[in-house]
Amino acid sequence: MAGVQVHGVSKTFGLHRALDEVSVDFADGGFYALLGPSGSGKTTLLRMIAGFDFPDAGRIVIGDEGVERVPVERRRIGMVFQNYALFPNMSVADNVAFGLSVRGEAKTDIAREVKQALDLVQLEELGQRRPHQLSGGQRQRVALARAIVTRPRVLLLDEPLSALDKALRVDMQIELKRIQREVGITTIFVTHDQEEALTMSDRIGILRDGRLVQEGPPEEIYNSPASEFAATFLGDANILRGKASEEGIELGDGTVIRCCNAGHNPAANSSCAVRPERIRIEAAESPEASSGENRLKARVTKRIFAGNSTTYFLDRDGQTLKVLVQNSGGESVADGADVMLYWPAESSVLVA
Amino acid sequence: MMGTTRLLELLGRAFVGLMLAFLYLPIFIMALMSFNASPFYQLPMDWTTSWYEALARNSGLIDATWNSLRIAVLTTVIATILGTAASLALRRYVFPGKRLLRALLFPPIAIPWLITGTAMLIFFFGVGIGRGLHAIVLGHVALALPYVIVVVSARLETFAPEYEEAARSLGATQWQVTTRVTLPWIAPGVVAGALFAFAVSFDQFVVSYFLSTPGEATLPVEIYAAIRKGFTPEINAVSTIIMTVSMGSMLLAARFFRFGGEK
Numbered sequence: 001m002a003g004v005q006v007h008g009v010s011k012t013f014g015l016h017r018a019l020d021e022v023s024v025d026f027a028d029g030g031f032y033a034l035l036g037p038s039g040s041g042k043t044t045l046l047r048m049i050a051g052f053d054f055p056d057a058g059r060i061v062i063g064d065e066g067v068e069r070v071p072v073e074r075r076r077i078g079m080v081f082q083n084y085a086l087f088p089n090m091s092v093a094d095n096v097a098f099g100l101s102v103r104g105e106a107k108t109d110i111a112r113e114v115k116q117a118l119d120l121v122q123l124e125e126l127g128q129r130r131p132h133q134l135s136g137g138q139r140q141r142v143a144l145a146r147a148i149v150t151r152p153r154v155l156l157l158d159e160p161l162s163a164l165d166k167a168l169r170v171d172m173q174i175e176l177k178r179i180q181r182e183v184g185i186t187t188i189f190v191t192h193d194q195e196e197a198l199t200m201s202d203r204i205g206i207l208r209d210g211r212l213v214q215e216g217p218p219e220e221i222y223n224s225p226a227s228e229f230a231a232t233f234l235g236d237a238n239i240l241r242g243k244a245s246e247e248g249i250e251l252g253d254g255t256v257i258r259c260c261n262a263g264h265n266p267a268a269n270s271s272c273a274v275r276p277e278r279i280r281i282e283a284a285e286s287p288e289a290s291s292g293e294n295r296l297k298a299r300v301t302k303r304i305f306a307g308n309s310t311t312y313f314l315d316r317d318g319q320t321l322k323v324l325v326q327n328s329g330g331e332s333v334a335d336g337a338d339v340m341l342y343w344p345a346e347s348s349v350l351v352a
Numbered sequence: 353m354m355g356t357t358r359l360l361e362l363l364g365r366a367f368v369g370l371m372l373a374f375l376y377l378p379i380f381i382m383a384l385m386s387f388n389a390s391p392f393y394q395l396p397m398d399w400t401t402s403w404y405e406a407l408a409r410n411s412g413l414i415d416a417t418w419n420s421l422r423i424a425v426l427t428t429v430i431a432t433i434l435g436t437a438a439s440l441a442l443r444r445y446v447f448p449g450k451r452l453l454r455a456l457l458f459p460p461i462a463i464p465w466l467i468t469g470t471a472m473l474i475f476f477f478g479v480g481i482g483r484g485l486h487a488i489v490l491g492h493v494a495l496a497l498p499y500v501i502v503v504v505s506a507r508l509e510t511f512a513p514e515y516e517e518a519a520r521s522l523g524a525t526q527w528q529v530t531t532r533v534t535l536p537w538i539a540p541g542v543v544a545g546a547l548f549a550f551a552v553s554f555d556q557f558v559v560s561y562f563l564s565t566p567g568e569a570t571l572p573v574e575i576y577a578a579i580r581k582g583f584t585p586e587i588n589a590v591s592t593i594i595m596t597v598s599m600g601s602m603l604l605a606a607r608f609f610r611f612g613g614e615k
Contacts, residue, residue, distance in 0.1 A: 052517060072520040079521040085514035089536050099522030102532070150522060 002063030002153040003028035003186060004049060009058030009068075011044055018044040020210040021058070026154075031180055031187045033197035035234065036207035042190045043158060045207070049188065050156050051075045062153050078147030078185075079156040083163060084139045086131035092142050093118070093127035099150035117149040120179060137168045144176070148183055155180070157189045161196060173200055194234050198222065206230050222275075224261070227352045231273035238279075238321045239351075244270040248348065253317065257294050258345035271351050276324040278347035281312060281333055282340045294348060296321075296341045300333055314341070379595060386588035403589040413590055416574030420554055423485060423570060427492040427553035432546040434493070435500025440534065442501075443508045444516075457498050468495065469562040476563065487563040488570065492553040499552060500545035507541025547602065554598070 004026040011019040019041045026032050034042040047053045049060060051072035060068045067075055086095050093114050100110045118124045121141035131139060140160060147155060160176070161169045177200055180187050191197055197204050198218045205215045206229075214221055214230045225231035228239055240257055242249035248259035249270045259272050298314035298321060310332065312323045323341065333339055389398035407413060442454060460468065472491050473483070481487050511534065519529045535542070557572040564573050571594070575587055 050521060052520075072517075073523050073525055076523070077521060079518070081514050081518060083512070083514060085512065085518040087515060087518070087533055087537075098519065098524070098532075102519075102522065102524040102528045146518075146522065156521075 003030075004154050004188065005059075005061040006045070006049065007059040007061070009045070009048060009055045009060060011041075011048065011053065011055050017210050019048070019055070022207075022210070022212050023058075024205050024212060024215060026186055026188055027203075028186055029184050030202045031177070031200060032189065033201035033204045034188065034190045034207060035192070035194060035197040035204055037192060037233070039209075040207040041210040042192075042207045044210075046156050046158055046188060046190045049154070050077055050079050076150070076153050077156055078150060078152035078154070080140075080143045080147050080158065080160045082159045084131075084143040084160075086139055086142055086146070088131055090130075091127065092123065092129050092131070092134070095131065095142055096127075096146045096149050099146065103150075113149055117145040120148075120182065121145045121175075136164050137172060140164065140172055141175075144179065148179075148185065152185070155183075155185045155187045157187065159190055159192070162191075162193070169196075176200070198234070204234070206233060208233075224349055225273055225351055228271055228273065231349070231351050236276050236322060236324075237273040238276060239271050239273055240319075240348075241269065241271045244350075248272060248345070248350065255296065257296075257348055258292070259348045259350045260346040261350050272348045273351045274343055274348045276311070276322040277326075278343050279321075279323045280342045281323055281325060282342060283331075283333060283337065284340060293342045293344055298339060298341055300335055300337050300339060303332075303335060314339070316341075382588050383592045383595070386585055386592045388585070391585050403585040406584070407586045407589045410586055413571070413574055413578070413586065416569050416571045417590065417594075419485060419568060420571040423489055423492060423560075424550050424553040426489050427496055428546050428550045430489070431493045431496035431500050431549040432542060435497050435545055435549070436504050436535075436538075436542050438497075439501050439504040439508055439538075440530070442505065443511075457501055460495070461498050461502075465495075465556075465558040469559040472559060473562045483563050483565050485564075485568055488560050491559045491563050492556055495556065495559060496549035496552040499548040503545040503548055504538060504541045507538045507544075511537050551598075 006022060006024045006026075008021045008023055009019055010017070010021050022041070022045060024032075024045075034045060036042045044053065048055050048068075049062075051067065051070060051074075055068055058068070059066055062075065062077070086092075087098065090098070096114045096117050097110050100113060105113075114127070115124065118127055121144055123138060123141050123145070126134065126138065126142075131142070134142065140163075143160070157176075161172050164172060173196060189197075189201065201218060203216060204218055204221055206213050206221065208229055214226045218234075221230060222235055225234065225237070228237075231237040231239065240249065240251060242251040242257070244250075245256055246262065248257045248262045249272050250256050257272055296316055298316040300312055301315050301320070302313040304311045304313075305327075308327055310325050310327055312325065312333065314321045314323060321341070384397070385393050386403055387397070387399055387401065388394075389400040389402065442450065469491070472487075472494075476482060476487050476490070481490065515533055515537070516529050519533045520526075524532065555572065556570070557576065560570045561573050561576070564570060569577065571590070575590070578584070578587060
């Protein structure tokens with residue numbers, strides 16, 4: 001087991017700058033998600049750590065060994081591929097045994113370790129099956145068993161759940177997390193699914209156009225996004241634009257929106273992000289509203305009922321705002337109604 | 353409606369029957385006549401194995417058969433190894449001129465053998481290789497190579513590069529990846545390619561004719577020479593033996609390697 005450090009890694013393919021001086025510290029034993037849209041460089045970064053591609057510049061350290069020029073087969077990593085890449089002409093047990101067998105381990109040791117690995121992923125009965133006889137979730141488990149049976153220093157997962165249907169994906173998220181805790185292996189997980197990143201990882205790194213735009217624990221990134229991109233890519237956010245003021249921003253009509261991190265943003269034109277679930281809807285001016293609260297007048301244009309919650313779409317001076325309300329028995333607001341929106345200053349964040 | 357379907361089905365069956373007859377009837381008659389005592393194919397059949405006994409005494413045909421087999425086996429081994437390696441290289445690596453090389457592989461299949469044979473004869477004389485069995489092997493390898501590459505490459509297309517990446521991530525060296533993952537997967541293609549190479553060599557007449565010396569002919573060249581001297585049913589006998597062996601091995605290969613698709 002070992003931590004992984006990436007220092008100023010850059011990579012250019014042709015004219016495309018796939019990675020631009022990316023530095024990340026993956027702590028030993030942590031579960032780290034690399035999140036970003038397609039083309040953001042997250043898979044390129046994973047393949048560099050694996051050793052399928054070498055960086056043009058920068059260093060990659062696994063444990064305390066600089067590996068940026070070490071080929072894959074000598075890096076002692078485990079990888080799970082998007083389509084699992086199970087060897088189709090081998091049984092499940094032979095797939096799992098492959099990594100031990102190419103290092104020339106004794107047959108009896110291999111058999112024991114394969115059995116342990118299949119136990120860990122709860123597939124002890126299926127060793128003699130062929131990959132094509134397994135379900136998607138089972139293949140996923142075999143791929144995981146194959147990757148960890150060799151006791152790699154780091155486990156790399158390339159969108160491993162994207163081929164599964166929604167219900168199975170949630171099961172596998174829990175399962176993957178359990179196995180990772182049990183083995184205690186440093187895990188780096190590439191995904192474009194923000195929910196997956198939020199629920200599974202200890203830390204998230206958000207990539208965009210080859211750059212690491214923000215990095216930290218899920219709560220921190222969700223509550224204090226540094227940029228509009230981070231705010232809208234991880235979770236949903238309303239973005240309000242205006243002039244910077246002492247307390248936050250001043251909208252076009254002179255309304256001041258107070259923000260929790262006001263003051264350190266000297267830019268003349270600023271944006272502030274508010275999460276839809278932090279906003280309260282009131283039918284009219286509310287006597288309960290404290291003076292410190294932000295308030296905005298808006299008109300309901302659409303409602304989407306989703307059982308335990310309702311999402312309201314509101315129009316405010318031509319901009320559409322979203323508000324998520326938990327359905328806890330209160331009165332609902334009708335379409336076309338003029339309403340007031342309230343939220344505390346600590347729920348709006350100035351973003352770049 | 354039912355009537356039309358029925359008619360179409362009958363027509364279809366008749367078509368398949370006629371096609372099989374067209375393919376196999378001449379061969380069947382040849383095999384039958386190798387057991388007929390009359391050298392002029394007179395009926396009714398007068399069963400005999402005398403042509404096979406005559407064949408056993410015909411050292412020219414027997415030597416030529418051995419020559420053909422040796423050349424075909426050697427050609428198969430060389431062309432299959434080179435062709436498989438070339439297919440792997442074309443699939444795995446990016447190198448300057450790769451597209452050109454790929455494009456240049458196919459025209460030799462379309463060039464008439466008469467022209468290829470003449471060119472080889474002139475070239476082999478020019479560079480001092482000359483004629484003989486070694487020259488025939490060289491020529492046959494050149495003819496068979498594109499077939500092997502086409503067949504093996506087609507099989508490689510079904511092999512996802514992730515399998516090799518997965519194997520490497522598990523610590524396998526390039527050699528282990530090739531021998532333990534890639535080759536087992538493409539084995540049916542390699543066997544099919546080898547059969548093609550064998551057939552191209554064993555059937556080859558034109559190029560062999562140009563490159564053989566009078567004492568050392570291959571079977572097709574020897575049969576051609578024998579027919580020019582005067583046809584004897586011994587030719588039927590040797591053809592029947594060869595056909596039985598080659599069809600048998602083809603059927604076996606098809607049985608074990610499931611040509612024409614998985615499962």
